[in-house]
Amino acid sequence: MSESASPETFGFQAEVRQLLHLMVHSLYSDREIFLRELISNASDAADRLRFEALANPDLVGDTELAVDIAIDRDAGTLTVSDNGIGMSREEIIEQLGTIAHSGTARYLENLTGDQQKDSQLIGQFGVGFYSAFIVADEVEVASRRADRPADDGVLWRSDGQGEYSLQAIAKADRGTTVKLRLKADASEFLEEARIRTLIRKYSDHISFPVRMSGAGASDGDGDSDEQTVNRAKALWTRPRTEVDDDEYVEFYRHIAHDFSDPLTWSHNRVEGTREYTSLLYIPSVAPFDLWNREAPKGVKLYVQRVFITDRATEFLPLYLRFVRGVVDCGDLSLNVSREMIQQDPAVGAMKSALTKRVLDLLGRLSKADADKYATFWEQFGTTLKEGLAEDSSNREKIAGLLRFNSTMSEDVAPDRSLDDYLGNAADDQESIYYLLADSPLAARSSPHLEAFRERGIEVLLLSDRIDEWAMQFLDEYKGKSFRDIGRGELDLDEGEEAGPVDAGEDKERKHLVKRIKRVLRERVDEVRVSTRLKESAACLVLNEHDIGHQMRELLKASGQQAPASLPNLEINPTHPLIGKLADEADDDRFALLSTVILDQAMLAEGRQLDDPAAYVRRVNDLLLATRGESLASTETGAS
């Protein structure tokens, strides 16, 4: 390579500067991973060249695709070169000067300055190219895109402090050479033996040869030929029994750009009418852009070991977008286009087979390792729930994987499955009962649970923001229907003798209900005597088909207006406050007390009152009205 025109200086995007700084500080103890990242990029570049060469075979020529690593002890440099796709000037500015991911700024806000936590987060974000600056005080990247002439190369240079320079160069070979001038305290990476060990440790599974020349290394054995250090065989093509867990984990890190360990994986080869190999992983940490349903980057598609795309969305449903891995098809055409993939009936069959495989993998994980499954649920439970709507053919399977808070568990983390629930229910219990609330805490203290507690019936407590929406799609599980206990009339004692209510009492209650309804008609649909309540005075109940609070919030967030509906007020006639209400002759006081009871029922649901100040005034009026009585009794007591 030779330099022409003089260098131009550019500033890094602010986010890059921040990331660089944090990375150098928080990943210091893991700094050897820089080599893995550079080799991983070189391998990706070779993959991409091979893909572009499908349409344009001249790009590759007959040179072997490989990664070469060289050490120059005298100069204190380590070089990683590839003959992959290379980068143009524009690409290098885009790729090595900015962070293209959307949501970066928000992600960076989560960094705390706590080394341990931040290294986790940075890992989640993908460590990548910038990790070179953990060990180098200067990095030079010389690159030439495979489809550009030899004089159209570019040299990028930076000390990682805030700026980089660019210069046009001539570069005879296509591809990219990354040269690190190692920091004084990183001279261990000038040891050939150390580098070989690292290549085997981190990059054994890379499909391309990673070579090192013995020359220049003082402890070399005199042989100066390039030697392939890694196994250079795509990991997924090896028999399962010959791959050990560490290798699977390293491979995961390479394809998922994730620093943490996967929770579990499934490696399979399917033979017969269609031939394909899949290696699918469940990550342990959600990527920072999991919410982004637009462009999930999960499964890499290879056709006969040639990389095609890393957005192979056709092979798994959207609700499994957290899965990472590789699918290698033996019998797809190499010239596949996106449209062809979508139309290929074999792809549809593979999608349903892979979906089942992932759901079964999760099922096995839930049985084998409760802690890992809890981690999975915490990270991806909400995403999996989308499957109830998206994938009706696997609804029962997905339902079996759900985890809930429940009146039978103490934990804040949801750990009850539907099978746990059924195992605990009486044989003649027809329904699976659940309650929607804003938080597990609000759910646990809800008045709706009182009748269930008394009868020892378990209720699932749902407080995820998509629960109300998702549960619409779940009609039954193993023959038992689902019942939202916050709506409709409740008849737990169906078939049993109803409690004795004499005719006079019944008439009184009807009168009371009418009287309350007259006062609250603007705010409630119906007032009725409750079968739900034991300790509380009143609660709110939705009509069977009304839209609940969570759905309203979801609709609001998406700019839609939910149709208006009023809740029902159920009262507990055995509660002293309701008794007092029934005895209240003064209409104003009756209205005041009724309104306060309704407001309190709202508060008990975790709702906000439209006019909290008015509520406070009403309660104060009531407190002051009773003050005379209490004071009087205190005085009597004192004398």
Ligand code: ADP
């Ligand atoms: P990631 O690999 O996760 O995309 P990196 O920080 O490792 O993130 O790399 C950023 C980008 O820089 C890559 O996506 C790629 O486009 C480009 N890049 C890095 N190294 C090379 C290389 N050796 N050849 C071609 N492009 C590269």
Ligand code: MG
């Ligand atoms: Mg990378």
